Amino acid sequence: MIVVMAANNAEAFSSVFRPVHSATAFEETMERILRAIALGVVKQGERLPGERELAAMLRVSRATLHEALGALREVGIVESRRGRTGGSFVARMPVLAELVDPDLPVTAERLEDVFTFRRVVEVGAAEAAARRDLDEEAVSALRERLAASLSAPIPEYRAADSRLHLAFAEATGSQHLVATVAEAELALHKLLDATPVIASKLRHSNLQHQAIVDAIVVGNPLAARTAVEVHLDATAALVRGFYGPDPVSARTAAVASMHRSGRTGSRRSGERAASTGTTTTAKAGR
Ligand SMILES: [Zn+2]
Secondary structure, three states: OOOOOOHHHHHHHHHHOOOOOHHHHHHHHHHHHHHHHHOOOOOOOOEOOOHHHHHHHHOOOHHHHHHHHHHHHHOOOEEEEOOOOOEEEEOOOOOHHHHOOOOOOOOHHHHHHHHHHHHHHHHHHHHHHHHOOOOHHHHHHHHHHHHHHHOOOHHHHHHHHHHHHHHHHHOOOOHHHHHHHHHHHHHHHHHHOOOOOOHHHHHHHHHHHHHHHHHHHHOOHHHHHHHHHHHHHHHHHHHHHHHOOOHHHHHHHHHHHHHHOOOHHHHHHHHHHHHHOOOOOOOOOO
16 A cells, blocks of 8 residues: 655654754664654655655755665665555564664663662652752742743753753752752663654653642652652653663664664764763754
């Protein structure tokens, strides 16, 4: 069955197939297509836009697009069909770990490490903040960060979210806690970068944030603890779901498949990750 691009889908297409940066054109082209599939802009069984059209949208060469589509064929996500009704079709949904930056080693242990660390420091920070007798300035600082996150447009939401979480720590008056919460937020957002932003998740987060701020402001430590636990556990569940039950093996399979076909960009990334053991990527929009 062939489903062509509907006119009302054009906005979604131009959003996910936005131009890529030339230095990492192959990886970014793959990432855009994977993301389009993961987000359901092009569903399983549907046809991707034609190569000429897609290359123009992404502003990459046809050769780069061929290479990216070839890599996706190898991992079984895309299949090509010949003839007048042919083209590149979505054969299966990607495991989200395949969207992960190759520089960022993600294992189930790493996920749980980040979630455990974050839960301890941020739940503790909110409880400590709720135990303090906050002055008017501290209360309005919390309210302002909350309002900023509630009104943040989707591309800026994650940054506003992090600033709000930092405000919980700032309300404790402990610079050590601020630094530690910042570290926990950074670790989480490196993982979140590989997951799509989901509007319904943001609506839930907004309600959870309001409950946290209310509990801190009225000085209820137990309510503050519970509200942060609920919020962090919700995010952790979502991230676990996106990465799948065995993130590292899914990622290894994807990368190995690219290596077999001589994707030097990915191989370089793999070597860098192996030699440093850390990520060197700094993306905007956290
Ligand atoms: Zn949050």
